[in-house]
Amino acid sequence: MKIKFCGAAEGVTGSCHLVTAGTGESPVRILLDCGELQGGKTAEERNRESFPFDPADVDFVILSHAHIDHCGRLPLLVKRGYEGRIFCTEATADLLGIMLRDGAHIHEKEAEWKTRKALRAGKPPAEPLYTTADAEEALRHLAPVRYGEVVEAAGGARFVFKDAGHILGSAVVELWAADATGERKIVFSGDLGQSGRPMLEDPTLIESADCVIMESTYGNRNHEYRENSDKTLADIFIDTSERGGTIVIPSFAVGRAQDLIYELNELYENDPYYSKKLKDVNIYLDSPMAIDATEVFKRNAMLFDKEYKEKVESGDDPLDFMNMQFTKSTDESKALNESDEPKVIVSASGMCEAGRIRHHLKHHLWRGRDAVVFVGYQAAGTLGRYILDGAKTVKLFGEEIYVNARIYDLQGFSAHADHDGLMAWAGGFKRKPEHFFLVHGELQAKKDLARDIEEEIGIRPTVVERISEFAI
Template sequence: MKLTFLGGAKTVTGSCYWMQANGKNILIDCGMFQGHDKEEDLNFEEFPFDVTSIDYLLLTHAHIDHSGRIPKLCKDGFKGKIICTKATADLCAIMLPDSGYIQESEVEWKNRKRQRAGKPLIEPLYTYQDALDCIQFFSPVSYHQEVRLQGNITIKFSDAGHILGSSILEIWVNENNSETKIVFSGDLGNQDIPLLKDPEIIESADYLIIESTYGNRIHKEKENKVRNLLNIMEETIAQGGNVVIPSFAVGRTQEIIYEIHKYRELYKDDMEFLTHVPVYVDSPLAISATEVFRKNLDCYDEEARAYIENGDNPLDFPNLTFTRTPDESRLLNEKQEPVIIISASGMCEAGRIKHHLKHNLWKSNSTILFVGYQAPGTLGRRILDGAQKVKIFGEEISINARIENIEGYSGHADQQGLLNWVRGFKNKPKKIFIVHGEPESQHAFAKILKKQFKIETIIPERGDSYELTSYSITAQKPLEHLRENFVRLQLLAQLDVLSEEIYFLTKQLNQDVLNGKDDEEIKIIQSEIEEIQNSILQINLMLKGSV
């Protein structure tokens, strides 16, 4: 059996793994690279295999960084089965067409600019119709249902507790009279995520491929996250400001709605604002996803099901409004009274959230409240990292708003949660592959895995390939071009972010110098600028040397 890492390697997006066993070709996930424009160019690469040869695509969950290139796969000739849980299939039926619509809209906007500049026009990665066409290949299964594939391969999905329908994937491969078991963690959820069940324990594996989004972090304030959320809201509303929550349309949005619904009654005496302040969910995709949540009650935890059994809808309350049209969305920024706006995208890279940031980031009485992971290079990450100004739709926006981040609402398990899950294996894996994380997170997680469990780990790069048997693992020749493209585009993305930061820094320095910094402060600034100059000169010399 051969396993090749095509995405989600030393990064948190683009999850995709290619397994070859007994003459069968299987993909595990087929996600989009997300973040900076340059990194997203990876999505346009040709697949490094004959698309028509892929027999099965096994999908751990519906998030676009795991499912977003499925329409391209089908457009390029895939005719096999896409196997996943029913809830995942239901979510993909709305998320993938939405992604196609975004691809078309962004290309239309770019082409207007390219046409004016005399540049050739470009095509979208895929269209809305391409995404609709791929839904026919989905083949939903139930949790815990053992599915026998061709090629002496058996699979089973268990609940990962990350989003509705998310799965841990177990794969048994029988070849050469020997059985090898591989487990893909998918994205593992936190314990006690609202609405959802906790991640299930898996008892055995020969090899484990595990995510590491928070492999070096412990979520702060997990116990007090609800109180913290409500306190931030109350304080902002009392100042007459708006609370803007960039939120993933699937998962986080429904969790926040559920929390407000639940605590409106519990805290009604000292959190009275919850009963009358308007709450808006401003994302057509989030609205459709909420309907999917309502139709998959079997995925709910006991508390959420109790609401349903008592005739209460846990994803609704009287002062909640869903805004569907662009006109309804625009009107939110004209309201005089304080409001709470939950809007996608969660990393602030696209969608209606950018308009709400444009209208609220500069207001000192408003709050931007992050409740999910922000990938490097994204607008959300720059805001969270303390940028003083950002560009939105080409306009410079000063950041005067209160910026808050509640890590306890992350849909990903933290380091302790990941370790506890690995601890649940009765028969520990021989080797662990660490994926879906930034390098510093992966290295920290690898170190603690070895310390606590004495298990050797591998942190694969994009394009790395391994031959696996029940008793050995052998590195194969990697797909070098995949690795090189990834590194080059990451570097270009970093340069673009650096360029924007230098632009704002230059403006700030000009202003500070003109406003009369004292001589000692000027000398310090001058010294630091000289260091930056020397670094740039060294890079320039390296580049000239490589020409």
């Protein structure tokens, strides 16, 4: 049996792994995720490259969750000849419609803009990475299944999804496949959530595997302010609004945005101190995709933890409160930057690579009284990472923008398990896996995590460094 790491091998984005089982005459090829690379021009070019396998040869796809760096190249996979089913949890299928249609829209807009520029320079028009029609075609291949349901797929392979606690619908995959030497169990972590976070269940620990593929985004870092990140954020709101400033929060539209609303709902409605202090500070969720995703969250309330369900049963909507405003139209979005009221703007994309957030950054980054608060991981090469790393100026819409706003980094909101969380998950295996691969992290994070897993758990992980294939 073989595993080929086709993405999230060098960095954090582009998750894509190919398992080849079966026998020489009748191989079974199983693709785990098919994500987009994120982070600047090189990522954009690499997304267009051909896959290191023939999409027509893949028997089925198992998708861990709906984040674009895990699902964003599915439309391309289908366009380039994949004909099978794309298995995912029901909630992931629900979110995927939003994600892929939005992705297509962004790629089409970008291509339009580049084409105008290209034609003026006498160059050929730009092609979108995938179109709305491609996204719709990919969605027709979805095969939603429930957590815990054992699915018998092609070539005698079977799999089951367990809750990964990362975002709504996210899953750890347990996969059984056989070749001439017998059956093996492969466990793919997908992205792992952080234990004890609001709304979501804790990531499921898996007790046995022959081979593990594990993410390592925060392989060498622990989240600070884990306990009080909500209050730290509210204090930034108070401090900035008292100066008459605006707070801009780049956020993933799916997951992080709802997480924020949930925690702010708690402070605005149930905390006597903050509800009084923040009564005049409105929060604008300025992302049509995040607003649609919030509706999907409400529909799937039964997947959330006990506390969330209790709130819903008591008649409270945990994802809405008095000061929460949802801005859908472009006009409403523009109006936000014309008004002077102290306010919070939550907008996507989370790493500032596309979407309305770029307009808000253009309007607010240069103002000393304003604040930009990062609440999620910023991959290398993204605009978010440049700002976080202390860039003095950034380029937005062809204009040089001075970075003068206060920049905050609140990783306590992260949907990813931190170093200790990853160690706890790796330590959950009672029988030591024969193979243990670390992917989905920057090189140093993977190396540091590998060292700690070896020293403390006694498993020696392989650090995946590039697109590469291993026999298991």
